[in-house]
Amino acid sequence: MNVFYEESGSFKVGSVVSRADASLQIDTQHGKRTKLKAANVFLEFGSALPDFLPAAEAIAADIDVDFLWECCGDDEFGFEVLAADYFGHAPSALENAAILLRLYAAPMYFYKKAKGRFKAAPEETLKAALAGIERKKREQEQIDAWAVQLAAGTLPDAIRSHLMAILYRPDKNTLEFKAFDQASRATSLPPLRLADKVGGIPSVPDYMMAGFQMEHFPKGLGFGQYAPATLPDELPLAEVQAFSIDDAATTEIDDALSVQWLANGHIRVGIHIAAPTLGIAPDSDLEKIVHQRLSTVYFPGNKITMLPDDVVAQFTLQEGQACPALSLYVDVTPSFELVDFENRVERVHIAANLRHDQLEQVFNEETLAAPGFGPDYAFKRELVWLWQFANAREAFRGKTPDPNRPPQVDYNFAVEDGKVRITIRKRGSPMDKLVSELMILANSEWGRMLAEADIPAMYRAQSMGKVRMTTRPEPHIGLGVAQYAWSTSPLRRASDFVNQRQLVAMIRGDEPQYPQGDAMLFALLRDFDAAYSAYLGFQDKMEYFWCLRWFSQEGISEPTATFIKEDLVRIDGVPVRLRIPGLPELENGDRIQLQIIRIDELMQELECRFVSVISRKTPPADAAEQPA
Numbered sequence: 342m343n344v345f346y347e348e349s350g351s352f353k354v355g356s357v358v359s360r361a362d363a364s365l366q367i368d369t370q371h372g373k374r375t376k377l378k379a380a381n382v383f384l385e386f387g388s389a390l391p392d393f394l395p396a397a398e399a400i401a402a403d404i405d406v407d408f409l410w411e412c413c414g415d416d417e418f419g420f421e422v423l424a425a426d427y428f429g430h431a432p433s434a435l436e437n438a439a440i441l442l443r444l445y446a447a448p449m450y451f452y453k454k455a456k457g458r459f460k461a462a463p464e465e466t467l468k469a470a471l472a473g474i475e476r477k478k479r480e481q482e483q484i485d486a487w488a489v490q491l492a493a494g495t496l497p498d499a500i501r502s503h504l505m506a507i508l509y510r511p512d513k514n515t516l517e518f519k520a521f522d523q524a525s526r527a528t529s530l531p532p533l534r535l536a537d538k539v540g541g542i543p544s545v546p547d548y549m550m551a552g553f554q555m556e557h558f559p560k561g562l563g564f565g566q567y568a569p570a571t572l573p574d575e576l577p578l579a580e581v582q583a584f585s586i587d588d589a590a591t592t593e594i595d596d597a598l599s600v601q602w603l604a605n606g607h608i609r610v611g612i613h614i615a616a617p618t619l620g621i622a623p624d625s626d627l628e629k630i631v632h633q634r635l636s637t638v639y640f641p642g643n644k645i646t647m648l649p650d651d652v653v654a655q656f657t658l659q660e661g662q663a664c665p666a667l668s669l670y671v672d673v674t675p676s677f678e679l680v681d682f683e684n685r686v687e688r689v690h691i692a693a694n695l696r697h698d699q700l701e702q703v704f705n706e707e708t709l710a711a712p713g714f715g716p717d718y719a720f721k722r723e724l725v726w727l728w729q730f731a732n733a734r735e736a737f738r739g740k741t742p743d744p745n746r747p748p749q750v751d752y753n754f755a756v757e758d759g760k761v762r763i764t765i766r767k768r769g770s771p772m773d774k775l776v777s778e779l780m781i782l783a784n785s786e787w788g789r790m791l792a793e794a795d796i797p798a799m800y801r802a803q804s805m806g807k808v809r810m811t812t813r814p815e816p817h818i819g820l821g822v823a824q825y826a827w828s829t830s831p832l833r834r835a836s837d838f839v840n841q842r843q844l845v846a847m848i849r850g851d852e853p854q855y856p857q858g859d860a861m862l863f864a865l866l867r868d869f870d871a872a873y874s875a876y877l878g879f880q881d882k883m884e885y886f887w888c889l890r891w892f893s894q895e896g897i898s899e900p901t902a903t904f905i906k907e908d909l910v911r912i913d914g915v916p917v918r919l920r921i922p923g924l925p926e927l928e929n930g931d932r933i934q935l936q937i938i939r940i941d942e943l944m945q946e947l948e949c950r951f952v953s954v955i956s957r958k959t960p961p962a963d964a965a966e967q968p969a
Contacts, residue, residue, distance in 0.1 A: 343393065345384040345438050346377060352442060354394050357385075370394070383420075383441060383457060386434035393435065400439035401446070409443060410450045410461055417460045420444055449474075484520045491524035496539035504541045508532055509552040537943055545886060545942050546642075553879045557638075557872070564649045567626035572655060573619040573665050579685070582692040583613050584720050585658050586776050588753075589696045593637065593646065593832040594658040597666070597691055598779060600723040607680065608673045608726065612783045613666040613689045614829050617648065617656040618841045620665070623854055627652060632865060635872040637833040640883040642756030647833055656832060660694040667841060667848075669783050677733035682786060684848045693719060700772055704728075709771055728771045731778035738781070738821035742769060752916045754887055760894060761887040763915060780829045781820060787844055788814055788826030796843050796853045798826045799836040799866050810836075810870045812862055835869050882945070888915040889942050897937070901955060904931040917947070924951050930958030 342357045344367060355367035358374065365377045370390055386393060404427070412426050424432035424440040432440070444451045444459055449470040451459040462470070487497050500507070503517040511518045525535050533542070542548045554562065581599035599611035621627045631647060638645040646653060658664050666689040672681035704724055708715025714725050735741060749768040754761060766773075791798045792814040801808060802815035802825070814824035828844060831837040839855070839862070846853040855862040892900070892915075902910040904927040908920045912935070921935065934952040941947075 343386050343388070343390050344377070344382045345386060345393070345397075345434070345441075346382045348377075348381060352383075352394070352438070352445070354390055356390055380456065384434050384437055386438075388435070393438070397435055397438035397442055400436065401442040404439065404443045406443060406447045406450055409440075410447075410467070413451070413459070413461045415461065417454050417458055420457050420459065423459075480516055484516055484523060487517070487520035488523040488527060491521065491535065491539055492528050494539055496541050501541065504536060505548075505551040505555060508536060508548075509555050533943065542943065546883065549879075549883060549886065557875060558645070562645055564630060567630065567649070570617065570620040570627055570652050570655055573616075576619075576665060576686065576688045578663055579611070579613075579666075579668065579687045579689045581611050581613075581689065583611060583658070583689050584693040584695055584723075585660075585691065586695045586700060586772055587697070589698050592650075592657060593648075593653050593830075594694060595830045595832050595837075596776070596780065597658045597689065598723070598727065598776075599689070600726060603672070606675060608675070608730075610671045610673055610727070610730065610779070611689075612669045612671070612779055612829075613658065614668070614783070614841070615656045615658050615832050616665040616667045616686065616841065616845075617652065617831055618838060618845060619686070620655065621652075623842070631835050631838050632868075635835040635869045636876055638876045638879065640880045641754035641761065641887045647835065653832055658689070658691045658694075660691050663688040663690045667844060669786065671782065671786075673730060677730055682790075684790070684844070686845060686848055695720070697772065701770065704772055706771060724772075724775065727775050727779070731775045734778045734782060735774065740821055752884070754884060756887060761891050763888070763891055765914070781822065781825070784825050784828050785820075785822040787828045787840070788824035791826060791840070791843055791847060792824060794847050795857065796847055797855055797857050797859065797862055798828075798840045798843050799862075799869070801825045801827060810866050812866060834873070835865065836873075839865060884916060885945060886942060888917050889940050889945070889947055891915060892937060892940060892947075893942075899934060899936050899952065900949070902933055902935050904933060905929060910935070919947060919949060921949055921951050925954070927954070928958055932956045932958075 343354055344357060344365065345352065345354055347353075353369065355369045355375075355377065358366040358368055360366075360379075363379050365379060365382070366374065367377050368374050409423070409427060413423050420441045421432065421437055423444075424437045427440060428436050441457070445453075450462055450467060452462060454460050487500060490497050491500070496504070497520075500517045500521060503515070504521075506512070507518050507521050513519070513522075521532065521535070525532050528535060528538075530538065536542050579599075581601060583597040583599040585594050585597040587594055595615050597613040599613065601609040601611070603609055621631070627648070630649070634645075634647045637647045656665060658666070666687060668685045668687055668689060670683040670685065671679055674680055700718075703716055703718040704721075709725065709728065714721065751766045751768050753764045753766060755764070756762075788798065788800060797812045800811050800814055801817055802811050803809075803817045803819045804815070808817075808819070814826070816823055817825040826840050827834060827836045828840040829837060831841045842854045845851075891897075901913045902919070902921075903913065904910050904924070905918070906929060908922060908924050909918060910921055910924075910933065911918050913932075924933075927933070932955040934955055935949040936952050937947070937949050939946070939948040
């Protein structure tokens with residue numbers, strides 16, 4: 342005797358070897374002996390074992406499932422009863438098996454209730470299920486059509502509008518993603534390669550910008566509607582003529598300086614910081630914008646400002662205007678000792694916006710070493726003294742430059758019409774040092790004053806080589822200061838904007854907007870830290886792309902590089918560090934020749950190989966024994 346049974350969701354046949362109360366020993370149709378639960382057996386039959394299942398499947402294939410559903414009525418039924426109704430006579434084992442196969446194969450039509458028993462799906466439920474099947478069929482046809490177009494190199498309009506989302510933040514349930522994924526697998530191309538092949542990436546910088554915007558500015562780069570800022574009234578006018586020092590492209594001029602020679606022989610240094618908090622009320626539309634954007638985003642060729650242009654224009658320290666400012670006055674002795682501090686909320690007349698490209702021509706290491714400190718120029722006396730003061734402050738912090746250490750450089754990128762110009766500026770030039778030391782002084786002293794007043798702020802702290810944000814004053818080892826509260830760029834950073842709010846409250850004797858333990862301050866600190874890191878990461882990626890473009894644009898195929906450690910080198914002329922396999926034994930500072938093998942702007946890849954050693958920082962110990 343043979344049995345027709347279910348196992349793991351499929352029907353099988355076997356020959357009975359022996360029986361027990363609740364189980365059977367059978368030989369399967371493939372000759373394997375196994376133990377089978379009696380509850381899994383649906384039919385017993387005597388016909389030839391190998392032919393039974395194919396014959397039942399053939400009969401089942403001819404059964405009209407819609408007609409079968411109409412035959413079964415509304416009540417629960419057994420499959421044998423339905424088989425008798427359908428065939429019109431007492432069904433054979435083969436016919437019973439065919440009905441059972443058809444019932445199992447149509448779960449939308451028939452619900453399983455118990456062993457061998459079913460119930461027909463309600464008409465409305467069945468219609469909805471069939472409509473869903475039909476919809477999925479049409480959707481798959483659309484997916485297939487789009488996938489064919491993509492594989493052939495054509496980008497359907499329906500997918501074009503979703504392409505950046507597919508590449509950066511895909512919703513795997515959409516038809517557009519499914520089609521793109523299907524085409525990607527069919528062509529064996531990664532998604533980004535496929536997008537480029539079909540013309541979806543006309544510009545790599547635009548593609549990178551689209552992804553960054555989708556992540557950090559999902560509502561667009563516009564500021565929307567906002568109530569305008571107001572300029573503060575009745576601020577006293579400072580008795581100084583201040584000047585700023587910035588790059589030519591800078592519009593958000595946050596800081597300016599002034600110098601006064603006092604009758605007692607002391608010198609009064611004024612550090613004047615733009616004061617947007619005086620015209621942007623707490624909880625206003627503009628403050629919400631600050632809290633949302635958190636920082637200006639810089640990248641080659643453009644920037645995304647934290648504040649709207651009209652607000653920047655109101656509060657930037659523009660030449661020829663008396664601008665609202667938060668001023669720190671420091672009285673300094675001729676030997677550069679700090680003897681007194683004073684804070685003021687005032688208007689400051691900005692006599693000049695000095696720009697790097699012009700100032701550096703007359704104010705540099707060579708002119709400062711010349712007799713009389715070089716030629717005459719605007720604010721020469723102030724600048725020379727401030728440079729001397731900056732050197733003293735640097736030494737006070739224990740950061741005097743090491744003459745044996747290679748000079749560090751900064752890279753400036755200018756992009757126009759798809760071409761990039763990369764210029765190098767030596768870090769620590771007189772005007773850079775002057776500005777940075779005065780800003781370090783303001784940020785550290787204002788941080789100290791806030792701490793002494795028990796007013797929390799956003800501090801930058803560094804210990805064990807790691808920089809982090811905190812609301813409590815902690816040392817910044819890298820700068821050599823006891824505390825460092827970013828306060829000098831309120832037009833560009835939310836941390837400085839928040840700290841300025843706290844400073845103004847401290848100066849005026851008001852309650853600070855953020856008291857100790859304020860949850861909002863902690864949340865802003867967390868959000869700012871994350872956003873600032875992300876913005877810097879985006880800037881690095883964009884600069885790396887323009888470095889790759891620069892190699893091709895300038896026809897550079899054999900760059901030189903400086904060895905750092907292991908297989909890591911720094912390519913000369915651009916801010917690019919690269920790992921080069923197969924390097925010989927080298928020391929830090931050795932210079933080598935490379936050859937560019939491949940540049941892939943789309944995938945942000947640069948591949949080089951080692952060619953030769955140009956020079957060694959330290960000659961090998963056995964150099965004298967080498968033949969001439």
